[in-house]
Amino acid sequence: AFRLAVAEIPKWEVLEQAHLGIFSFTKYLMWRDLQDRTEQLKANRVVRHLIDHPGEAFAQEQHDPAEFEHLDETHRPQDILAPLLADSSQLKAICAIDAGRDLVLEGPPGTGKSQTITNLIAHSLARGKTVLFVSEKMAALSVVHRRLNDIGLGPFCLELHSSKSKKSEVLQQLAGSLDLAGQRTADDWSREAERLAVLRQELNGLVDALHREYPNGLTVYEAMGTSIAHAGERTAPMPWSDPLTHDRAALDALREAARRIQALAGAIGELRGHPLALIGRPDWSPGWGDDLMGAAQALERAATVLRERTATLAAQLGIGASGMGLRAHGLLDELADLLLAAPGVPTGLARQAHDAPTRARLQALARHGAARNAAWLRLGDGWSATLAKLDAVALLGEWSLATSTWWPKSWFAQRAVTGRLSGFRADGRRPTAEQVRAMLGPLGEINDEDAFLRAAQADAQALLDDAYAGAETDWNALAAHETWAARFAEAVARLAGGDGARADALRAALQPLVTEHRATLAAGGAAGRALVGYREAWLDLRQHLAAVEALAQPVAPLVGDEDADGALERLRGLMQTWQGARRLLQPWCLWRSAREAAIARGLQGVVGDLESGAIALGEVESHFELGYRSWWLKRVIDRDPVLRGFSSADHERKIREFRAADQRFQKLTERYIAATLAGRIPAAGGAAASADSELGRLRRERQKQRGHMPVRQLVQALPTLLPRLKPCLLMSPLSVSQYLDAGYAQFDLVVFDEASQIPVWDAVGVIARGRQLAVVGDPKQLPPTNFFNKSAEPEEGVAVEEQVQDLESILDECLGAGMNRLSLQWHYRSRHESLITFSNVTYYDSRLVTFPSPVTDDVAVRFERVAGVYDRGGSRTNRAEADAIVAAIEAHHLDPARSHLTLGVVTFNQPQQALIETLLDARRRAAPALDRAIAARSQGTQEKLFIKNLENVQGDERDVIFFSITYGPDAAGKMTMNFGPLNGEGGHRRLNVAISRAREAVVIFSTLLPEQIDLARVRAAGVRDLKHYLEFAIRGARALAAQSTPTGLDPDSPFEVAVIGMLRSRGWVVHPQVGCSGYRIDLAVVDPRAPGRYLVGIECDGRTYHSGATARDRDRLRQHVLESLGWRIHRIWSTDWWLDPEGEIGKITRLLETLVTQPEEPAQAEPATAVADPAASTFP
Structure with missing residues (x-):
């Protein structure tokens, strides 16, 4: 009928075809959740942003990257309730979330994501928060759940990952929580926190100092x-x-x-x-330079003239005066001045000028003469010179008698005296009584001085000739003559320079000139002209010298020692030198300027x-x-008590006590959190609860034998009791929609694990059920794909893995929106650093803190060449590689030295995975010993042998990984650049996952060689990285352009250089900066018994030590990890070395000698507390 109805309609026809499809309804509830609750979901700020503003920046308070850089300063031990030992990057994440931040936490491989999540959940529960922990994979969820159980928090967590969780198991979990009701003491926790804080502060005090x-x-x-x-x-x-x-x-x-x-x-x-x-002048200019050179030239001429005039004068005086010092020239000028004055000096005095007693007598004569004149002046005016003839003593007696008798007799007596004295007055008048009394004292002095002068008259006349006239002598002139004589004698003595013989010779030569031949000293005489010429030349020299000094501002006398002979020649030579070095003036003045500035500072x-x-x-x-x-x-150090009082023995004691206290505090924190949570649970044996109460409903459900309430309904029936019993729910995105009704109370915190594999639409419903969000994952690892959604056969000629499409994850979306982000940085998984080196360099910009192995010939990444072919057009497998891997699996399990190591196999595609599984099954049937070994190894462990491909290996780790590259030339030798999913946009992520699964070793089985990958033919990042990884496996770290060799860097400080030098001088081989990441062991001493191994690692207290963000990082965790890898660590403190290097080198030398001469004992690492599963045995 329908065919007939449309028969006449253009372009309509009926085709008889049928199509079959498989439709999955597993996510129907998630779809309904999003479809029916869009507006309700958008009440959450993150969901609202993802729905309304995808691709835009997320509007939130951005945290300061440095906000949590100093955790020990900003947080007390009791502020962070982390039962598992955590490094600072993990603690930062907990603190950021505790501060209310929505956070993306990036967790590169092996950095302890599950430990961090466990600590985060524990901390949040202790703070009274409810937590919804969500993981797509049960394996990831189980790891966290197991860790929570290990620290005693399992009873407070409800695992509902599966959408088919059994009602009886859920009720059993709830019942277990009720049994824990009641408060338990935690006083020890508070006391230990305070003690730990004190120890931590003391350790940090040294680092700060x-x-x-x-x-x-x-x-x-x-x-x-x-x-x-x-x-x-x-x-x-x-x-x-x-x-x-x-x-x-x-x-x-x-x-x-x-x-x-x-x-x-x-x-x-x-x-x-x-x-x-x-020259001391600091300022140069061309004009100044010209002036100085002109002055130098003039001074040179003046010195030449003075030298000539000195020779002339010396000849005239008959004295030796060549090559004198500058001071001697000045003395000669003084002598010349005195000689020119000699004609005015009495000859007798000039003859005796050098006789000190004669000069003393002359001095006394002049002194008495001057005293007589002074006394006469005190007589006052009006007295005649004849008064001096009176006897002052007699006159005083007469006047005293006249004035002491009775009147009127005294009047007559006084008139008699004054009458007689009137004859000695110039005006002939009687002197008054006052005048008489005033005259008597000076007259007595005049009488005395006249007596002295009369006694010295003969001597004076002999010395002074006509210059002596008794009382009428010009006493000032006489003093001047005496001064000349003294100066003349002194000048001769000074010119002789203390040389008695020379002084006698000078006196002998000069004596005739100042006496008999003094006429030659007159201005017209030969000696007089020589004296005047010399004095003019000397004055000229002094003036030019002063001019040069004013310009040059010399730093020392230009002639040096003024008493040294040859002054004029030195001065002439210096001036000539200056003139010859004129071109050096400018740089010299600049130097003087810089010198003065430096001194001023x-x-x-x-x-x-x-x-x-x-x-x-x-x-x-x-x-x-x-x-x-x-x-x-x-x-x-004088001012710092920490440095002044530092003792390495005491400080190392504090470190030991800190480690013990920190470990005890972790265990106490476990009990404290459990006690806190138990205290919030209502007592099951308390007052009877009504049947309609939540506790009553739960009791009723527990008592039922069958017909239990569905889980979703049970959760809905316990809205307030469930968060007290089970404040943490562990679920999958699907089970959240399955069991949590739309109206269920919001969780305080939602935590996603492996968020890089959760599509956005799977996460939205979960995010909406929380007030705060923590998204944990690694953007460098696998995104969500449609790989596991493929149920149909692949398109003809196209491999399944080539049809895989990467989807957008909630991690990518949150990162793209600019949500706050932090990254875990310490890598614990790899026991050999080379296992993570390629990923660290290639994908994480060498930001991961990795730890070197004490084995120097590290071959943890090994390349095994396999002569095989890739069956490109058929099975898409490499049979030779598969055979080689099966043989290696057998060898591994049957080798007693290796069989204890867990093993995993990773292939590039599903067909190769299936082939290896098939071949291994066949081999196990053919080799019972192998079958028993694999079965035995699989019992009692969660790390069984696995064989997986790139798409499903994320989250797994094993001690040893066998890696089948699979691809390579086909049977015809043709090599294409198609490497399946590696050619896709996320290919490099898949490679990163695959190569970072091993703890002990990676063995690459490959037909393909790196040189067969032609990057000119392919641009995919995954293919490029594969080529480089194969090169790395073959050549080691030197294949990485950005990566130095483990011992390729210089020491970090002069302190370390000094330690190396002293150790090497004692014959030890020492390598500095051992390691491949940002963290390196400062120094490592090679074991002389086994050159491929280090005997001791030496850590100083320099940059590496200081880089530890917390005391735990520096003084517990880092050394613990190293010791777990087999290192023996010795510390050298810079303060000790600075004070006593010989003592410190003696300590390390004795340790090394002891270790070499005694059987080596493996270093005992601190117990790995709070880590139960073998998968994290290398994590503290």
Whole structure:
């Protein structure tokens, strides 16, 4: 009928065909959840953003990346309730979420995602929060659930991962929680937290003291390293007392001053003996240079003239005067001045001028004469010179008698005296009584002086000739003559320079000139002309010398020692040198300028060492740095009680106590959290609950034998009781829709694990059920795909794996929206660093903290070449590789030395996986021993042998991984660049997952060689990385352009250089910076008995030690991981080495000698607390 109805309608026809399809309804509830509750879901801020604003930045409060960088300072031990030992990157994530942040937590392979999630859940539960933990894979959920059980929190968690969870099992879990009701004491926890905080603060105090950056930008550790590196070298003194004197700018200015004097001193060459060394002027200009050269030339001429005039004068005087010092020239000028004055001096005195007693008598004569004149002046005016003839003593007696008798007799007596004295008055009048009394004292002095002069008259006349006239002598002239005589005698003696014989010779030569031949000293005489010429030349020299000094501002006298002979020749030579070095004036003045500036800043010690030649021209900057740091270091230690009181023995005791306390605190935290949660559970044996109450409903359900309430209904019936019994639910996205009604109360925190494999639409319903979101996963690992949704046969000629499409994950969506993100950084899985090196370098920018193995010939990644072919057009397998892997599996399980190691096989596609499984099954049937070994190994462990492909291996790990590359040339030798899913957009993610599954070793079975991959023919990142990974497997770390060899870096500090040097000088082979990641062991000593192994790792307290963000990172966790890998670690403290390097090298030498001479004992690592499953045995 229908065919007939449409028969006349154009372009309509009926075709008789049938199509079959398989429709899955497993996600129907999830679809209904999204379909029916869109607006309700959008009440959640994250969901609303994902629905309404996909691809846009998420509007939220962004956390400061440095907010949690100093956890020990911002958080007390009791602030972070983490029962499992956690590194700082894990604790940061917990703190960020605790602060209310929505967070993306990136967890690269082996960085402890499950441990972090376990700690996060434990911390959140202890804070009274409810947690919904969601994982697509049961395996990931089980790991977390198992860890929660291990720390005693299993009874507070409800596992509902499967959509077919049994009602009886759920009721059993709830009943188990009721049995825990009641509060348990946790006093020990609080006390241990306080003790741990004190220990932690003390350990951090040393790190802060050593590595705190002071205002000048220095740290004590840096300064100590410099001091250690230059131990025993000369250090320049520094003038400051306060180590806080300089900030960074001030220290940079000092360094600039040091660099400037180094550069300018180097530009002029050797400072000592420099031709311009005496010039102190710091400012140069062309005009000044011309003036200085002109003055130098004039001074040179003046010195020449003075030399000639000196010779002429010496000839006239009959004295030796060649090559005199400058002071002698001045003395000669004084003598010339005295000789020119000699004609005016009495001949007798000139003859006796050198006789000191004669000069003394003349001095006394002049003194008495001057005293007589002074006394006469005191007589006053009106008295005649004849008064001096009166006897003052007699006159005094007469006047005293006249004034002491009775009146009127006294009147007559006084008139008699005054009448007689009137004859000695110039006006003839009587003197008054006052005048008489005033005259008597001076008259007595005049009488005395006249008596002395009369006694000395003969001697005076002999010395002074006509110059002596008794009382009328010009006593000032007489004093001047005596002064001339004294100066003349002194000038001769000084010119002789203390040489008695020379003094006698000078006196003998000059005596005739000042006596008999004094006429020649007159201006017209020959000697007089020579004297005047000399004095003019000397004055000219002094004037020109002053001019040069004013211009040059010399740093020392230009002629040097003024008493040294040859002054004029030195001065002439110096001026000639200056004129010859005129081109050096400008650089020399620049040096002087820099020198003055440096001294003004306090660098006089450095300048002094440079100028004295104590340091070379090119060492100024380093000399300053050493001097400054040495001074600064001592001043800082003077003020810092931590450094002053440091003892390595005591500090290591504190480390041991801290480790023990930290471990005890973890166990106490387990009990504290459990006690806290148990205290929130209502007592099952308490007051009877009504049948309609939640507790009553639960009791009723427990008592039933059958017909239990469905899980969804049970959850709905216990809205307040369930969060108290089971504050943590562990579910899958599907089971969330299955068991949690739309109206179920929101969880405080929703945590996704392996979020890179959860599609956005699977996550939205879960996110909406929480107030806060934590998305944990690795964007460098597998995204969600449609691989497991393929139920139909592949298209003809196209492999299933080539049809795989990557889907958008909730992790990618949250990252794209700019949600707060943190990353775990410490890698624990690999017991050999090379296992993770390729991924770390290629995918994680070398950000992962990995730990080296004490085995130096690390071959944990091994390449096994297989002569096979890839069956491209048929089975898409490589039979030869499959056979080789099956043989290797058998060898592994039958080898007693290796059979304890768990094993996994990873292939590039499903057909190769299936082939290996088939061949292995056949081999197990044919080899009962192999079958028994595999079966035995699989019992009692969760890590059975697996054989998987790229698409389903994420989340698994084993000790050893066999990797089948599968692809390669076909039977015809043709090599295509098609590597299945590696050619896709997410191919590199798949490779990253596959190569990071092993803890002990990876063995690559490959027909394909890296050189057969032609990157010119393919651009896929996955194919490119495969080529590089194969190169890495064959050649090792040197195949990575960005990766240095394990011992390829220089020591981290001068301190480490010093340790290496002393160890090597004692015959030990030492490698610095051992490791392939950001964390490296500072020094490692090679075991002489086994050169492929390190005997001891040496850790200093430098940058690596300081890089530990917490005391736990530095002083517990890092060493624990190293010891678990087989290292023996010895610490050397920089403070100890600085004070006593010989003592410290003795300690390490004795340890090394002991280890070599005694049987080696494996280092005992700290027990791996809170880690039960073997999958994480390397994690602390």
